[in-house]
Amino acid sequence: MTDPFQLPYKHYQRGDVIIGVIGTQFAYVLDETAFSEYPKRNFIDELFLVPKTYQQLLSMEYAVKEINENPIILPNITLGFQVYESFANARTTYQNTLKLLSGLERLVPNYKCDKEKHLIAAIGGRSTDTSLHIATILDRYKIPQIAYCVLAPVMNVKTQLPSFYRMVPKGEHLYKGIVQLLLYFHWIWIGIIRSDDESGEKFVQTLIPMLFQKGICIAVTEKMPAISQAVDMLSSLEPLTAKGNSLSSPKVQVYVVNARAQTMGCLTWMIYFSGVFEGAEGVEKISIGKVWVMTAQWDFSFQTLHRAFDIQVYNGALSFSIHTSEVLRFPRFLQILGPKLQQGDDFFRAFWENVFSCSFYDSHENQKDVDTCTGQEKLESLPGTLFERSMTGQSYSTYNAVHAIAQALHKISTSNPKHRALIDRGILKHPNLQPWQLHPFLRSISFNNSAGDMVSFNEDGELIAGFDIINWVTFPNKSFSRVKVGKMDPETIEGQVFIVYDEAITWHSWFNQALPLALCNAKCHPGYRKEKKEGEPFCCYDCIPCSDGKISDQKDMNDCFQCPEDQFPNKNKVRCLPKGLNFLSFTEFLGITFVVLALSFSLITALVLGIFIKNQNTPIVKANNRDLTYSLLISLLLCFLCSLLFIGRPQILNCYLRQITFGVIFSIVVACVLAKTITVVLAFMATKPGTKIRKWVGKRLSNSILLGCSLIQASICAVWLSTSPPFPHLDMHSLAEEIIVECNEGSVTMFYCVLGYLGFLATVSFTVAFLARKLPDTFNEAKFITFSMLVFCSVWLSFVPTYLSTKGKYMVAVEIFSILASSAGLLGCIFSPKCYIIILRSQLNIKDQLIRRNL
Template sequence: MCLCGQARPTLKRPSPFTHLYQHIAALAFSVKETNENQQLLPNLTLGFHIYNNHFTEIGTYLAAMDLLSRRRKFAVNYKCETENLPAAVISGSITDYCLHLATILCIYKMPQLIFGSSPVVNNEVQGLFFHRMFPKISDHYEGIVQLLLHFNWIWIGVISLYDDTGEGFVQNVLPMFTQKGICFHFVARLPKIDFTNTYNRFIKECHEMITVVIESTANVIVVHGESHTIIVIRMMIYVEELEDTPLQISTKVWVMTAQMEFAMFPFATDWEIDFLHGAISFEVHSKALSGFRHFLQTRNPLSAKKDKFLWTFWEEVFNCDMPRPSLDKDNMFCTGKEKLETLPVSVFEMSMTSHSYSIYNAVYAIAHALQAMYSSKLKRRTMPNGAGKQPWNIHPWQLHQFLRRVAFNNSAGEEVSFNQNGELLSGFDIINWVTFPNQSFVKIKVGTMEPQAPVDKRFFIQDDVIVWPRIFKQALPLSRCNNKCQLGFHKRKKEGEQFCCYDCIPCPEGKVSNHTDADECFECPGYRYPNNDKDGCLPKEIMFLSFEEPLGIVLAVFALKFSLITVFILGIFIKYRDTPIVKANNKNLTYILLTSLLLSFLCALLFIGQPGKVACLLQQTAFGVIFSVALSSILAKTITVILAFVATKPGSRIRQWMGKRLAYSIVLSCSLTQAAVSIAWLAISPPFPDLDMYSVSQKIVLKCNEDSGTMLYSLLGFLGFLALVSLTLAFLARKLPDSFNEAKFITFSMLVFCSVWLCFIPTYLSTRAKSMVAVEIFSILASSFGLLICIFSPKCYVILLKPELNSKEQLIKRI
């Protein structure tokens, strides 16, 4: 724990972790650089004190009390006039100890710069004096989530500290992981190392932890820890090796938080670090400082005899003794020619770590804040009411406002500033660890997390640069509860399992999934249809009843053939118009009926071919009007026959209704009624060309949409009414004398007509696409041809083959 103030160094024995000496060196280097900077605090020399809490709460409180006491005397609040409290405190990376320290320092409103993630405080007053050399912690966790999602690692294990910090991580941060679709095979706590934990219990906890990690199906382990966490993991692995337990812990990808750093005991140089090969960690963004390496290379314990930190560190890492009068000559003494750069990186890193970089920036932040405060006090001295005040007669609380507003560029060109919450405005580097058999390692920067960047550019990583654990042979490690659902399948959650665990179920009929791990299958758009593998959609073909296909050709040929037959019969009746059989059956009605039947045959051609706007307007309306003319003509013929026989009775008044006027009135009124229905249909909601995308699975049916079912049913209903009335009257008149009676043929023809259209209804409703059109065309042709044959074939037979019967005598002959 480093405490920065305005006095000469007071030296204590450092922590046994060798990495802490780099923190001390970074502090000394930054203070030295600051004091040599003539532009920064030219009239002041900074000094510092270093305290060690020995990783205990008691040690932390003692260090804080000692800091507030008179030099070399433990007397809190006692000081001489020439002694001042330190201007600020730089505290270490273990959050609990920072919180313990803040409990004392906040009483004196002393600024506390923390170079690790700061603790969560319930007391708002304590939080006011924190200045964090660590970016916003939520951005850090967002970066970890982005990393996991980038590699599709949604099935992970989590290891956290056995303290309040670890509990807070589990309770407050892991739910964010779950919301992003990440779930956990296990959430475990590191064994607690303290005096209350016996060796056997520690061994048991180590074994349980290692077993959980090795047996886990998750290939990615997220470790939430602090500066000493790696040494705990290494200790666990070492303990398991002593028990001759085969380990496969290097088969996992370790993802480590930015609070962690590589730490080791001097005597643990042969402890396993292979598990770190391929690991990924986050670090507070840092940049190389050119002068720091040279500063370390010039460190020599023999020329710095007062630097007891360097003495102790040198003895530990080089396994030698510094010359002392009390030591025997047989001891292995340090020569001072040993070089720090010859040490393995696992023992000592020559490049500045991110934590040391934060200490370096903290010293400069304090220096720039003092410079700003000095300038402010100097200005006030020039004012009349400020005379006599000393600019350096300050209190610690006065530095806060200047620290919050500090902004400067350090010697590496990086800007250092804080937000309104006292958090460092910076990002994170993503580091890939590569280890070597000689217990050394290198850390390669492979990405960044920049919270201040636009949302789509915050997270960046170079996949092709990353070195993975050796077991994966440079293939991207997978970490999922089960294999991905392939195309054409969708996920179904397993009962009693986490949401990351699921079964893969084939898509139901008519649905597809075109990406792996689909939550649900989806239907293709209307203009596409599923392929056989149900993993994609194919374009549908447009279909309609065309003149080029066999069915269209056959129906068109029959329509034209029947039209020619109708023309032929019409020609016969015109040629023999003066014969009795033609005159006796109202030749004008016959011409109207034959003409309407001819048009009905030709009307069927409107249903063949690609539906257009005009064709859709005419199909049903033309069919309805033409058929109404035909049926009204038959109705008029039937009524004429009935009236003709009734009028022959003596005293009948029906004779006055006889004549062409009645027949024409019937035809005209029925036709106009149907025409009015058709015109109203076209005016209100006219039919239009439409695409039916769902009737046929792999086709788009181009059809005419009637738009109004009511108008269509009205049109067909009126035709049905005419047919029913005609059939009824003709049936009642069927027994009239045969030679004059046309009702028998009309009855038979109407039976054929009604039978065709009664069969049409269920057939039409049970078919789809162009088959519906074909059924309607067939019904039009069949019913029209039935009327033609049943009514006119007997007459044509008499006219052409039995001309002797086509005489007036034969027609008036009674049977």
């Protein structure tokens, strides 16, 4: 085959100033030569022509035509162009870049042989590698180069390539857009497909740390072989099938593809040949459940292989694209194209023959078994996979690049007098213009193109713009629709930097229009939290139920969170419910029961008091100090009634009165019992002849005991109220589902001092009564007092541990029960025998009878 370095693929149009273009329409594969062999140029074959990339040359040609027909931009100056092919090959790119400089087909380095070809700037290339190869030559001569490669060829472009400009946004915006798109759809378990070369390595080194930082895991990274390696694989389909099978894993449904032409070509071959090898099911097998997220290099430029390949594999794919707007007259320009109008354009002839599968009669290639090109074929009949009539992203960049050069030249012609040597009566003297003089005007360029978009460069020579997000919808007839479904534009106002229109997206038919999932495992439901699996990537986790008191109200929460203090988790731990108030209410059964008991015992006590008052002159009432008996009954009546202070919602007043009233009244009750017991003992001791104890028997001693014991308790309560009194309190934490409305004791020490003193009195009273239990029965209350105090002490001894082990209204209920039980015990044990004699055995309630029984 003919050496491709000598193939006559070029296109030239005269002009006062020339724009050089290094395009990539063809790709060749150079046979690898072993290190031990003599170097040679041995090309395997012309693998493919990329039909769609020819539109980039047409957009450049249309922009030049548009400018030359506009008398305002460059009056009296015409733009021309010189186009060479790079063949996606470094050596060819260097060689043809030098041809642009010399102006001749033969190379004469550092000489400008054709004075008519006044090169002012260059456009190219499409890939980062080709751009760098061109820039290596042009930057030495400070010739402006406007590329449309998506990613910069070097890290610090401004420093290393000061003459280099890019008609595309910052590559950083593309990486951020990919990450934000994945996060938007909650795709955190993805695969990456990249080329097996330095560019692919740079892609993953930049993207993967950004993914990890946002919690996105890489399930698999698949390397697409270099073109030369891919051609070697064609001899055996097994490697392609093996790679195809790895892509068919159902565990990974979303792939981010570094969609360079080389990568996409190999991926397409892999899917296609895997389908051929395994039958029709092979293609569908790989496409099932896959969402392809493509970088901005992709535009369905899959070579002529598309004629056999089912593009529906890529149905629903999402890609980032250089922002484009419709150039209204461009479709009309394409409509009138034909072989007669494109005389001298070698690219057009190759393009025409390729897309229409025909051959011109004077073609340099001897193509048999194909029709002859008539020139009447219509571009409108071509599917979009081969050629589009609206500008693609890279064509739009080429169009803007030509206009940027023209606008820079226009600014020179209207600039200040310091460029007088270049201007004559408002007309640019182009022969005197040097390419390096264009730089300050290009850097500061800012204009609106014919589509209404602003074109300007940032400080690094990159276009100030963002990326569009495109949804590719394919059809069985190999046509497709390019739908804009969002954008990534950091230059816009806050809140609109990243936008996706979900309703406009069409997913692959396999998903039935449901949002595809990209997860290592199923999401954790609300009520559960994530827990990392040992030895697995951080996106893989187990789902653990929330602990007590915590909830998770969304899927896939990293941790459960505590409900507010006044709320508690529901049964499923998915939401917080308001806590109810916990206090002993008058309206609930337990409260009503205690009210009934308290009133009933109060009524009984009042009846007993009435009976004793009515029978106050009888011996059984007069025995053991009648006044003490009345005091005891009145105190017991108040004890029963004070239990009502513990029922109902605690307020400041009843919190003050609860424990104070209880402590003082019960102290009076126990003091009365103690006084009665001591009176009984002294009364019997006073009956002995010659005793001096008789002077102690009387009301003065009993009143002193009653008053003294009561005042001590009252003093303790006074100190309590003055230092740290009880107060209403909301206990949020003791009960899981309720707020305890309680009276905080203020000082726990003082509370237990009150109980301790009461216990001390009860112990003394019990001891004295126990010692006097064997006195004669008729006048002896000691036996009944002993039994009553035994009941009293038993109740209050069991009260303390029970009180401490309960919470809320049940703790209050324990205290009310203890008050009622101990008071009822005293009432029953001391007064029921006397009431029995008074009411039922009244014949015994006479002095003679009592003396006779005592004898």
